[in-house]
Amino acid sequence: MTVSGVSDATAVTPGDRIDYRRITLLTFGVILGLFATGASIQSVFVLGILPHSMLRDAVDPSAPFDVTFNLVTRLGANAAAVGTALAAIALLSPQERGLAGRIGTGVVIAASAAIARSLLQLAFGIYGPDDVTELLAEIVTATVAAAISLALALAQSDARRRLRTEERASALRALSASAALEALQGEELRVRREVADGLHGTVQQRFVLLGARLSSLLDESGLAERDPQTAAEIASIRDDLDALREQDLRGMSRLLYPDRLDQGAVPAIRALFQRVPATIATVVSLSDGVLELESHGAKALSPERRLLLVRIVEEALSNALKHGRATSLSLAITHADGEFEVLFDDNGVGLTPPVHLHGLQRLRDRLELVGGGLTLTPAPASTGAGAGTSSGSGSGTNTGTGTRLTARVPDGIARPADATPASAPRGRSRT
Amino acid sequence: MVASAGIRVVVVEDQPLYRQMLASSLAAAPGIRVVGTAPGAAAARELFAGLGPDAVDVALLDVQLGDGDGIDLGIALRETQPGLGVVLLSATDALDVLLELPRPVSQGWSCLSKTSSLGLPALVRAIEVTAEGRTVLDPELVARRRPRRGSTLARLSPRQYEVLRLLAEGLSNAGIASRLGLAPRSVDNHIAAVYAELGLASGGVVNPRVGAALRFLEETAAS
Numbered sequence: 001m002t003v004s005g006v007s008d009a010t011a012v013t014p015g016d017r018i019d020y021r022r023i024t025l026l027t028f029g030v031i032l033g034l035f036a037t038g039a040s041i042q043s044v045f046v047l048g049i050l051p052h053s054m055l056r057d058a059v060d061p062s063a064p065f066d067v068t069f070n071l072v073t074r075l076g077a078n079a080a081a082v083g084t085a086l087a088a089i090a091l092l093s094p095q096e097r098g099l100a101g102r103i104g105t106g107v108v109i110a111a112s113a114a115i116a117r118s119l120l121q122l123a124f125g126i127y128g129p130d131d132v133t134e135l136l137a138e139i140v141t142a143t144v145a146a147a148i149s150l151a152l153a154l155a156q157s158d159a160r161r162r163l164r165t166e167e168r169a170s171a172l173r174a175l176s177a178s179a180a181l182e183a184l185q186g187e188e189l190r191v192r193r194e195v196a197d198g199l200h201g202t203v204q205q206r207f208v209l210l211g212a213r214l215s216s217l218l219d220e221s222g223l224a225e226r227d228p229q230t231a232a233e234i235a236s237i238r239d240d241l242d243a244l245r246e247q248d249l250r251g252m253s254r255l256l257y258p259d260r261l262d263q264g265a266v267p268a269i270r271a272l273f274q275r276v277p278a279t280i281a282t283v284v285s286l287s288d289g290v291l292e293l294e295s296h297g298a299k300a301l302s303p304e305r306r307l308l309l310v311r312i313v314e315e316a317l318s319n320a321l322k323h324g325r326a327t328s329l330s331l332a333i334t335h336a337d338g339e340f341e342v343l344f345d346d347n348g349v350g351l352t353p354p355v356h357l358h359g360l361q362r363l364r365d366r367l368e369l370v371g372g373g374l375t376l377t378p379a380p381a382s383t384g385a386g387a388g389t390s391s392g393s394g395s396g397t398n399t400g401t402g403t404r405l406t407a408r409v410p411d412g413i414a415r416p417a418d419a420t421p422a423s424a425p426r427g428r429s430r431t
Numbered sequence: 432m433v434a435s436a437g438i439r440v441v442v443v444e445d446q447p448l449y450r451q452m453l454a455s456s457l458a459a460a461p462g463i464r465v466v467g468t469a470p471g472a473a474a475a476r477e478l479f480a481g482l483g484p485d486a487v488d489v490a491l492l493d494v495q496l497g498d499g500d501g502i503d504l505g506i507a508l509r510e511t512q513p514g515l516g517v518v519l520l521s522a523t524d525a526l527d528v529l530l531e532l533p534r535p536v537s538q539g540w541s542c543l544s545k546t547s548s549l550g551l552p553a554l555v556r557a558i559e560v561t562a563e564g565r566t567v568l569d570p571e572l573v574a575r576r577r578p579r580r581g582s583t584l585a586r587l588s589p590r591q592y593e594v595l596r597l598l599a600e601g602l603s604n605a606g607i608a609s610r611l612g613l614a615p616r617s618v619d620n621h622i623a624a625v626y627a628e629l630g631l632a633s634g635g636v637v638n639p640r641v642g643a644a645l646r647f648l649e650e651t652a653a654s
Contacts, residue, residue, distance in 0.1 A: 200522060201495055205446065208546055245546075260528070263500055267531050274527050278652040281581030296502060296531045328581065 009169035016164065017096070020157045024095040025086055028153035032085060032113075035145045036078030044071045073124035081117035085109050085146050094150065095157045106150050107143075114142035185304050189257075196257035199249055207245040214238040258310050265294035265301065268310045272317055273331070280321070281328040289335035293411070305412045308366060312342055312374070315359045316405045320346035326402065339372070340409040345379040347402040360405075372408045379404040437464040438562045439488045443475045443504065444468075444520070445497040453491065460555045472499030479508055488562045489516040493545075494528065502528055509536045516561035518554075520545050526568050527648050538641050539564040541601065547571035560601040566644040567601030575653050582650035583629060591628070594621040598640060599647040 044067060088109040094102045118139050121127050127135055214234055218224065224231040259271040266286060273282055293300040294309075301309070313331060320326040326348035334341050364374040379402035440463055444450035450468055458465045466487060469475040479487065490508055492501035505517040516539040521528065526542050541561045543549055547569055557567040573596055578584035587595065597607045608618040626632070629646050631639040 197495070201446075204522060204546070205449070263502065263528075263531065267528065270527060270530060274652060276652060278577035278579045278654055280579075282579060296506065296533075 009165050009172055012161075016161075020095050020161060021090070021093065023160055024153045024157045025089060026153075027156045028089060028149050029082060029086055031152055032082050032146055032149040033079075035149065036082055037075065039145075040071060040074040040078055043074060073126055074121075077117050077120040077124060077126065080120050081113040081142060081146070084116040085113035085150075088112055089150070089153075095154055102154060106147055109150060110143045110146035111139075113146045114139045117142050182304065189303050189307065192256045193262070196253045199253040199256075204245055204249055207241055207249065211238050211241050211245075214241070258307070258314065261303075261306060261310060263296055264299050265306045265309050266291060267296065268306075269313050269331070269333075272310070272314055276317065276321070276329065280326065283330040285330075285332045287332075287334040290333045290340065293335060300411070300413055302412055305370075305409070308363070308370075309340060309342070309409050312363055312367075312405075312407050312409065313344065315363055316342075316344040319360065319405075320344070320348055320403070323348070325349055335411065338411050338413065338415065340407075340411060342405070342407040342409065344405040344407075345402060347379070350378055350401050350403055363407075367407060367409065370412065371410050374405065374407040377404050377406065378402070437462045438558055439464050439466045439486065440491055440558060441466060441475070441478060441482075441487050441489075442468045442491045443471070443496065443501065444491075444493040445470055445495075446493075456551050457491075457555070457558075460551065463555060463558060470497070472496050472501075472504045475504055476507070479511070484512065485514070487512070487515060489518060489558050491518045491520065491558070494519050494521040502531065505540070506532070506536060514564075515539070516558075516564065517541070518543065518557055518561050518567075522546065526572055529566070529568075530645060530648055537645065538638055539566070541567035542569060543567070544569045544572050557601065564638070565601055566599070566641050568599045568644060568648070570600045572653070573600055573647070576647075576651035577654045579650050579652050584647065584650040587625065587628060591621055591625050594618060595625050595643060595647055598622065598625075599644040601644075 088105075092105040092109060094105040094109065097105060118127075118135055121138065122129065122135070127138070215238060218231055218234055218238075223234070258268045260267040269286075270284070273284055276282055292298060294306065299306070316331075317329070320329055326346035328347045330343075330345045332343045360374065360376070367374050440457055442450060442454050442457070442465060444453060447470070450470065454465050454468050457463050467478045467482060469478045475490075475492075490505065492505055494501040496504065501519055505519065509515055509517065513536075518541045519528065520543055522545045526544075529537065529540055529542055532540060539561055541557050543554065543557055548571065549569065553570065560567050576596075578587070578592065584592065584595070593611065594607055597610055602610065604618050604622065605615060607613075607622075608615045611618070613621075625643060626639050629643060631642045631646070
């Protein structure tokens with residue numbers, strides 16, 4: 001399993017490339033731009049340096065000298081230098097090169113920016129053609145400033161690259177771990193199913209045959225007349241065998257693997273409700289979307305997800321019946337946007353502490369692992385078909401509003417529309 | 432319609448001993464001809480393809496087959512042969528598997544338990560009734576069921592409920608009348624009242640007898 005084709009955390013995608021270039025350009029532009037603006041302002045206002053042209057023309061020292069012109073020409077030259085450097089970076093892409101390449105392109109970029117700047121300064125008359133020393137000093141200073149800005153920009157881009165590689169590596173690790181876990185769960189499920197099938201089929205059948213043999217032995221031997229006590233003993237053994245088969249064997253088989261899970265979540269859930277005693281009113285409403293996905297012949301979910309969905313209903317049922325003393329249950333399952341919503345209401349004792357959560361807590365953990373969730377709240381007053389009729393014994397304790405269990409179960413079905421893997425929400429919730 | 436030579440039956444069961452016993456017992460029963468047996472779902476499909484259209488009246492299917500599921504198999508067979516009756520043998524006593532059937536093909540399905548003390552005569556009767564497009568629910572399992580609190584069935588009178596229960600077992604009106612010692616007219620009236628209570632109309636997509644049997648399953652639980 002790979003995340004949208006990325007199997008190597010260090011691989012650089014075209015998207016990454018654009019991103020690193022953007023970071024380099026932006027960082028470089030901001031740092032050198034600050035340098036350039038600061039230097040211009042300092043020259044004009046703090047140091048009060050006059051341009052060469054003004055000095056030469058200032059025959060009359062009292063003539064007003066144009067601060068604006070001074071500032072604009074200096075800023076313009078510096079801006080042009082930054083622009084040149086940015087163009088050179090875009091062209092040479094130092095962020096994609098090794099150390100030697102970076103030094104080489106760095107020198108070219110910084111020097112070209114400094115030279116462009118000085119040429120403009122000459123053109124604007126900031127310096128005269130005679131100020132060779134000054135011009136050289138300016139070129140060196142500007143080259144150093146541009147080089148430092150570039151180094152910072154590259155460091156920034158590298159930091160981003162490291163961060164991204166690390167993120168991907170950890171996502172890959174999580175993914176391979178979850179794939180291994182899924183494979184393990186799949187295998188466990190397969191074994192459970194086989195054992196349950198064996199209990200259900202062969203073993204149960206043997207018990208039925210044994211019971212039948214004991215019965216015919218009793219009938220044909222005429223033991224009942226000769227030795228009624230032994231006959232009664234044998235009959236009692238036969239009944240024990242039958243009870244063992246009916247309760248223990250099938251109970252165990254269901255624990256391993258719910259009845260009719262192979263036929264879909266809907267048949268398995270119906271099978272659960274069939275076992276609810278007749279003295280309890282039940283309402284089961286499954287939306288068309290749910291029926292389409294998980295009825296006979298249509299099994300869209302993975303076996304693990306199907307089991308999870310069925311176990312939630314099973315746990316809610318047994319919670320309501322064991323602890324909640326409910327007389328009316330209602331289940332509604334709907335499906336929308338790749339997610340099942342399970343609403344289970346009972347009219348039992350409600351959320352009186354301590355709330356029994358052992359089984360539900362385990363289910364909640366498993367749900368959160370796949371990006372779902374489970375909550376228990378007081379049931380809305382209007383729900384429960386027989387909520388108002390929950391009379392009878394123990395009415396003193398049965399004053400509760402009942403409990404509503406709400407569970408969100410992502411269906412885990414990969415849809416062509418989005419390439420996000422099923423485990424994506426897990427990563428999202430962590431970051 | 433059932434051919435005069437007897438009801439043609441195919442037995443699909445994955446346990447060899449059980450399959451052979453079923454086949455030989457049924458072959459000995461008057462009015463029934465076993466035209467084939469299969470050990471699994473895939474083999475059954477092949478068998479039906481080989482026999483050709485309308486060569487089988489009733490398929491006797493184990494619900495849990497080694498290579499698939501008897502209900503899925505039954506649905507698939509019915510698609511190619513709409514007149515086929517299906518009798519399911521369930522080891523899990525899950526009569527309510529019939530509730531999962533798509534409504535248009537729900538006619539002519541019966542369900543018997545492998546673990547009830549079902550005898551050969553009961554099986555033969557179920558095959559006969561199913562061949563006529565009606566539904567038989569295992570009498571022993573039906574007798575164990577009680578109407579669910581708050582359901583429509585819980586509002587029926589005891590007599591009406593009794594009539595409905597026998598109807599779900601696959602008895603005809605005359606059969607119900609003789610079982611309960613009632614006049615046929617009075618059984619007809621009870622059935623009409625039950626249909627009215629359940630909101631079942633004759634002439635709908637589903638035969639009201641089948642609809643009533645399914646409602647019985649839906650609104651009762653094993654006690």
